[in-house]
Amino acid sequence: MTTKQLMKGCEAIAEAALRGGCRYFFGYPITPQNDIPEYMSARLPEIGGVFLQAESEIAASNMVYGAAGAGARVMTSSSSPGISLKQEGISTIAGAELPCVIVNVMRGGPGIGGIQASQGDYFQSVKGGGHGDYKLIVFGPDSVQEAIDIVYGAFDIADKYRTPVMILADGLIGQMMEPVTMPEFKSDEEIKVEKPWAATGWHEGCGRPRAIINSLYIEDEALEALHERLQARYRIIEQNEVRYEYYNIEDAEVILIAYGTISRVCRSAIDELAEEGIKVGMVRPITLWPFPSQAVLDAVAQPSVKKALAVEISAGQMVEDARLAVNGLKEVAFLGYPGSKIATVEEIIAKVKALREE
Amino acid sequence: MSDKAQEKEYMIFLGNFGSGKTELAMHFAMDAAAAGNPTTLIDLDVINPYFRASERKLALDKAGVRLIIPNYAMSNVEIITINPEIYSAFTAGSGSVIFDVGGDGLGARALGQYKGYFDKVPPPRLRIWLVINPHRPMSATPDKIIAMMRAIEESARLRINGLINNGNMSYESTAEDLLHSYYIVKEVAAQTGVPVVMTSGEEQPLSGFLQLAQERDLKQDYIGEPVFIHTKMHRDWDRFVKYGV
Numbered sequence: 075m076t077t078k079q080l081m082k083g084c085e086a087i088a089e090a091a092l093r094g095g096c097r098y099f100f101g102y103p104i105t106p107q108n109d110i111p112e113y114m115s116a117r118l119p120e121i122g123g124v125f126l127q128a129e130s131e132i133a134a135s136n137m138v139y140g141a142a143g144a145g146a147r148v149m150t151s152s153s154s155p156g157i158s159l160k161q162e163g164i165s166t167i168a169g170a171e172l173p174c175v176i177v178n179v180m181r182g183g184p185g186i187g188g189i190q191a192s193q194g195d196y197f198q199s200v201k202g203g204g205h206g207d208y209k210l211i212v213f214g215p216d217s218v219q220e221a222i223d224i225v226y227g228a229f230d231i232a233d234k235y236r237t238p239v240m241i242l243a244d245g246l247i248g249q250m251m252e253p254v255t256m257p258e259f260k261s262d263e264e265i266k267v268e269k270p271w272a273a274t275g276w277h278e279g280c281g282r283p284r285a286i287i288n289s290l291y292i293e294d295e296a297l298e299a300l301h302e303r304l305q306a307r308y309r310i311i312e313q314n315e316v317r318y319e320y321y322n323i324e325d326a327e328v329i330l331i332a333y334g335t336i337s338r339v340c341r342s343a344i345d346e347l348a349e350e351g352i353k354v355g356m357v358r359p360i361t362l363w364p365f366p367s368q369a370v371l372d373a374v375a376q377p378s379v380k381k382a383l384a385v386e387i388s389a390g391q392m393v394e395d396a397r398l399a400v401n402g403l404k405e406v407a408f409l410g411y412p413g414s415k416i417a418t419v420e421e422i423i424a425k426v427k428a429l430r431e432e
Numbered sequence: 433m434s435d436k437a438q439e440k441e442y443m444i445f446l447g448n449f450g451s452g453k454t455e456l457a458m459h460f461a462m463d464a465a466a467a468g469n470p471t472t473l474i475d476l477d478v479i480n481p482y483f484r485a486s487e488r489k490l491a492l493d494k495a496g497v498r499l500i501i502p503n504y505a506m507s508n509v510e511i512i513t514i515n516p517e518i519y520s521a522f523t524a525g526s527g528s529v530i531f532d533v534g535g536d537g538l539g540a541r542a543l544g545q546y547k548g549y550f551d552k553v554p555p556p557r558l559r560i561w562l563v564i565n566p567h568r569p570m571s572a573t574p575d576k577i578i579a580m581m582r583a584i585e586e587s588a589r590l591r592i593n594g595l596i597n598n599g600n601m602s603y604e605s606t607a608e609d610l611l612h613s614y615y616i617v618k619e620v621a622a623q624t625g626v627p628v629v630m631t632s633g634e635e636q637p638l639s640g641f642l643q644l645a646q647e648r649d650l651k652q653d654y655i656g657e658p659v660f661i662h663t664k665m666h667r668d669w670d671r672f673v674k675y676g677v
Contacts, residue, residue: 079567079568081569085569106482182508190481191482249483253603
């Protein structure tokens with residue numbers, strides 16, 4: 075008997091959030107992330123937290139803004155079209171320098187799209203989404219266990235940088251079941267972070283100025299100061315928070331670049347190609363912003379490498395960051411489908427073989 | 433409904449989300465078809481967006497199983513609805529009819545409307561089984577399982593008449609996982625009076641468990657029939673696991 079449990083991605087994300095200190099959840103239903111609010115609605119009251127199904131996505135993200143502004147560890151989740159609806163709130167949260175965790179269990183788009191798994195929200199997540207110059211720290215887990223580990227630590231990272239953190243999981247990560255180990259609940263001491271900026275009630279003699287949560291900067295200088303703070307913070311995040319995994323990159327002829335579930339299909343292809351004596355490696359970005367540009371460049375720049383291939387469940391989004399990282403040094407080809415189809419092991423193998431022969 | 437309908441055998445798989453209902457329903461459907469019985473598998477899951485029997489339509493067709501899927505399942509519509517073709521399961525004829533029902537009380541609600549038909553089936557031909565995997569957190573203890581069982585019965589408007597120990601950890605399953613489940617399912621059986629009809633698993637964990645059962649002199653009554661299954665819901669991304677994560 076192990077201490078593992080068999081959990082679905084969405085349930086695991088919800089439980090890991092609670093253990094990481096989340097005490098407030100505001101959301102609105104949409105497939106394929108419904109298991110997260112469903113789970114939260116049962117579990118949060120048990121641990122003295124608050125679950126609330128809002129009247130809309132934008133309402134939910136404004137509730138997150140309020141709770142985060144009061145210093146709470148708060149989360150919301152949705153799937154692609156719902157995340158679009160939340161963007162006004164997300165931009166406001168970033169503009170007010172508030173920490174929170176946002177989970178996007180991606181389905182197909184554009185528009186209402188479809189309920190099948192997708193990675194079509196990469197651009198939206200790492201390049202903005204809402205208006206204005208801001209960034210989210212974005213993670214793309216490839217397994218239920220990795221999703222747990224990331225969500226568990228996400229509230230600490232959000233608090234540390236006063237920045238929203240997004241978990242960008244494709245629908246398969248949300249819906250697949252895997253054996254996992256759940257971390258212990260963080261203690262009250264661990265999750266009680268000093269937040270002198272939080273609006274928790276001011277009174278004469280409390281020893282601090284009034285905490286005002288706002289994303290409207292009336293004076294030009296104030297807005298400029300915000301941007302200086304944000305940009306300085308983003309540079310620090312780029313230095314500290316990049317995460318990625320290398321798989322078999324040594325002496326590889328072709329480097330695959332993939333994140334999320336499709337990276338597992340790539341791994342199967344790499345293993346089968348290795349059996350045929352064809353050396354292929356992979357860079358798997360775990361943070362999508364900050365993107366592991368140096369790691370991608372280092373892998374692709376190896377003398378043994380002829381070409382790189384980005385594989386996604388989209389029409390080609392992350393591939394643009396991979397190409398920026400490689401900066402024309404070598405070709406970065408693309409394989410992927412938007413919509414409800416995902417590349418198979420056989421297709422990846424065929425594409426790698428074709429690239430070698432070009 | 434004609435009296436001849438009573439010649440059909442019904443097997444209904446109920447349980448919490450992710451207990452293994454679909455795997456077992458597909459196993460028994462393919463088994464029944466292989467034995468030459470006209471077999472219908474009804475995917476009655478109106479909750480899960482992915483990982484459902486409908487995704488295995490080609491394999492089921494090949495095995496000679498007639499599959500009835502909910503309207504809009506496997507499409508991009510979020511609210512799938514009950515297929516009226518399900519009523520054909522209660523018409524005259526022979527063979528096996530297998531229901532793969534959605535998880536928890538919520539999923540079982542879709543079954544409740546057929547109570548009038550099930551009431552006319554002689555009890556020996558109506559197997560209403562609860563699939564239990566105590567490695568799932570929501571069914572980790574006898575208390576949780578019994579509470580869920582009552583919620584399912586209320587929604588389904590049917591009494592569960594058999595328990596299945598399907599204790600597993602997906603691709604990491606071991607004999608010890610089944611052993612742990614044995615004690616929990618045994619407790620459920622003792623408290624509810626519902627018998628354990630089978631213990632199911634892949635070749636390795638199940639044969640290992642049977643060996644342990646013999647060594648430890650576990651009660652056959654709480655093991656039931658051993659049923660070896662071959663997982664059918666695996667997808668491409670599981671393949672790399674054979675080489676280690």
